[in-house]
Amino acid sequence: MAKFEGIFEIQGTMKGMTFYKSKDGLLIRAKGGVSKQRIKNDPAFQRTRENGSEFKHNSQMGQLLRQTVSPLLRLAKDYRVSSRLNRVMSQIKNLDTVSSRGERQVPIGIGTVDGKALLKGFDFNQNAAFLSVFRSPYSLDPVTGIFTVTDFQSEFHLRVPEGTTHxxxxxxVLGIDFATRLYDTQYSNKVNFAIDTTLQTITLTPAALPTVTETQLFFLLIEFFQEINGVQYPLKNNSHNVLHILEVV
Structure with missing residues (x-):
């Protein structure tokens, strides 16, 4: 796939090349190719079929994970989150050392220490990475799901976008079984505060523990607001919000 740069904006097909718009600008790709029927049946395309099968599986696993926290994801994501998460799922799938090529599975890969480490630390909004925004020590109890920050001063411990007042x-806490696709997401309380030097302790406690326990993921959401006449408005359509996977067990 190539990117087109020129003084004329072309869209459509010309001399076997298709020009089309994307969020990355005007792109070009070759028209046509090998028929679907040949790819499906020709032994020469066995590797292609294997790659396609695993690609589909990775996409399904990524979609499943996004679905589990959709109320949070609506508040903090970038437009590449699907492709970035699919790439991580592919890496996790590669850790399946027992299945045949073309049949490797995320549920097996995520059962490894390395598989969990690949998902831990994922930022759903790459434009607002947790480590660049949150600057305070914290504790997370993986048994209770309780997240605690002591001696927290928002003015010093958060890197806030311009215009933020709150x-x-x-x-x-998400409990998920990637094999059966069953999951249970439990949300915590929300703590809202002004951006100032007030010293405080923040405790986030999930409403309950997930009933699904195969794999557990712990999420943190940071939202930014601007207060006008006593009303807090999401800052710049939530584009600076953080959604981060703190831990995977």
Missing amino acids: ASLSGA
Whole structure:
């Protein structure tokens, strides 16, 4: 796939090349190719079929994970989150050392220490990475799901976008079985505070523990607001909000 740069904006097909718009600008790709029927049946395309099968599986696993925290994801994501998460799922799938090529599975890969480490630390909004925004020590109890920050001063411990007057912290604990696609997401309380030097302790406690326990993920959401005449408005359509996977067990 190539990117087109020129003084004329072309869309459509010309001399076997298709020009089309994307969020990355005007792109070009060759028209046509090998028929679907040949790819499906020709032994020469066995590797292609294997790659396609695993690609589909990775996409399904990524979609499943996004679905589990959709209320949070609506508040903090970038437009590449699907492709970035699919790439991580592919890496996790590669850790399946027992299945045949073309049949490797995320549920097996995520059962490894390395598989969990690949998912831990994922930022759903790459434009607002947790480590660049949140600057305070914290504790997370993986048994209770309780997230705690002591001696927290928002003015010093958060890197806030221009125009921010308030912020909120909230969390979630997800229990998921990637093999059966069953999951249970439990959300915490939300703590809202002004951006100032007030010293405080913030505790986020999930409403309950997930009933699904195969794999557990712990999320933190940071939202930014601007207060006008006593009303807090999401800052710049939530584009600076953080959604981060703190831990995977």
